[in-house]
Amino acid sequence: MxxxxxxxxxxxxxxxxxxxxxxxxxxxxxxxxxxxNTEDLYTLCADIVLTKYGRPHLPWSIKAQLMGVPGSSHGDTFHSWAQLPISREQFKEEQTGQHRIHFPECxxxxxxxxxxxxxxxxxxxxxxxxxxxxxxxxxxxxxxxxxxxxxxxxxxxxxxxxxxxxxxxxxxxxxxxxxxxxxxxxxxxxxxxxxxxxxxxxxxxxxxxxxxxxxxxxxxxxxxxxxxxxxxxxxxxxxxxxxxxxxxxxxxxxxxxxxxxxxxxxxxxxxxxxxxxxxxxxxxxxxxxxxxxxxxxx
Structure with a gap:
């Protein structure tokens, strides 16, 4: 500490x-x-994966609970809402792939x-x-x-x-x-x-x-x-x-x-x-x- x-x-x-x-x-x-402008890019990356699996885009009511928390998109708050048909590990891997594509656009x-x-x-x-x-x-x-x-x-x-x-x-x-x-x-x-x-x-x-x-x-x-x-x-x-x-x-x-x-x-x-x-x-x-x-x- x-x-x-x-x-x-x-x-x-x-x-x-x-x-x-x-x-x-x-x-x-x-x-x-x-x-x-990473917040918009974080949302974009999440939405790309969500859309792929037929889920709705990430709303601000959920995103507001994730901001500033390291690894929050892999936690209970996000996944309880997202209800994705894939494992957390697979979502993390796919989202990380989107980050590699879009973060250089910052x-x-x-x-x-x-x-x-x-x-x-x-x-x-x-x-x-x-x-x-x-x-x-x-x-x-x-x-x-x-x-x-x-x-x-x-x-x-x-x-x-x-x-x-x-x-x-x-x-x-x-x-x-x-x-x-x-x-x-x-x-x-x-x-x-x-x-x-x-x-x-x-x-x-x-x-x-x-x-x-x-x-x-x-x-x-x-x-x-x-x-x-x-x-x-x-x-x-x-x-x-x-x-x-x-x-x-x-x-x-x-x-x-x-x-x-x-x-x-x-x-x-x-x-x-x-x-x-x-x-x-x-x-x-x-x-x-x-x-x-x-x-x-x-």
Missing amino acids: VTVDQSQGPGPISGVGSQTLPPIRACLFDMDGLLI KPLPGVEKLLKDLKSAHGTQGLSVEIALATSSHKANYELKTSRPETKAVLDLIPEEHRVLGDDPRIQRGKPAPDIYLLALQAINSSLPEGIPKITPNECLVFEDSVLGVEAGRRAGMRAVWVPHPGLAAEYKGKEKEVLAGRTALYPIGNDEQLGAIDDGRAEQLVSLENFPYDKFGIVVPQDANHPTMDSR
């Missing part, structure tokens, strides 16, 4: 206005469905390239640079497939390799919604800071997530969060947004509820996309002359 010096973290959260939030010094990103989502480039040139209101890291549940083999397209690889390569934590990292004992992967990503950042630069605390981190379990993982890590859900997922959680932002959906209870946020505590918010990101709200300063060409404009 990954541990962190709790003396660096925030104190108990007791509601709106109970604390002054410091400027963000580190942005920690999920990947699938947030930086690249593209960055709108606003991602500009956001990452802006953050690489940004600093906080105290003049310290803003660090970025990746915390993805994708294993190395799938990560390489998903980033094999040159434009996609170029965007993900904006995140330093030493700051990328993948789902099969042996140091991760528990997947999301546990906080381990985000605490490990923060450790990777802090271990690379120049001598004399103060270590970054969880309270100075902003987690970017599209999944409900990912938001919970960020909140459990003592970090702030931005939730950017797929429109299909957002529709499934309409009216429950406050619970998602507090990490209190109890989708997969793991205990340690003292790690969770409070409703309307001001430490998480929902965005429609990563375009036109509100840097000022998080104490992030992007130089006025930051004008980055996109991959498509080169």
Whole structure:
């Protein structure tokens, strides 16, 4: 299990206005469905196999329960719904074959390239640079497939390799919604800071997530969060947004509820996309002359 010096973290959260939030010094990103369009491709791959065996397409009511859970498409929730006439092992093999075909089609989502480039040139209101890291549940083999397209690889390569934590990292004992992967990503950042630069605390981190379990993982890590859900997922959680932002959906209870946020505590918010990101709200300063060409404009 990954541990962190709790003396660096925030104190108990007791509601709106109970604390002054410091400027963000580190942005920690999920990947699938947030930086690249894999959620639509995961659905496509599942639907191809489902259609082959005369089953209906995967609905968001089921998909919403699978997002962010490693191997979830091989578990009870999916197969109890799918009722496929083949074994789980055969479905896994056929779905993996579709992944090999379609994952190389992954593209960055709108606003991602500009956001990452802006953050690489940004600093906080105290003049310290803003660090970025990746915390993805994708294993190395799938990560390489998903980033094999040159434009996609170029965007993900904006995140330093030493700051990328993948789902099969042996140091991760528990997947999301546990906080381990985000605490490990923060450790990777802090271990690379120049001598004399103060270590970054969880309270100075902003987690970017599209999944409900990912938001919970960020909140459990003592970090702030931005939730950017797929429109299909957002529709499934309409009216429950406050619970998602507090990490209190109890989708997969793991205990340690003292790690969770409070409703309307001001430490998480929902965005429609990563375009036109509100840097000022998080104490992030992007130089006025930051004008980055996109991959498509080169």
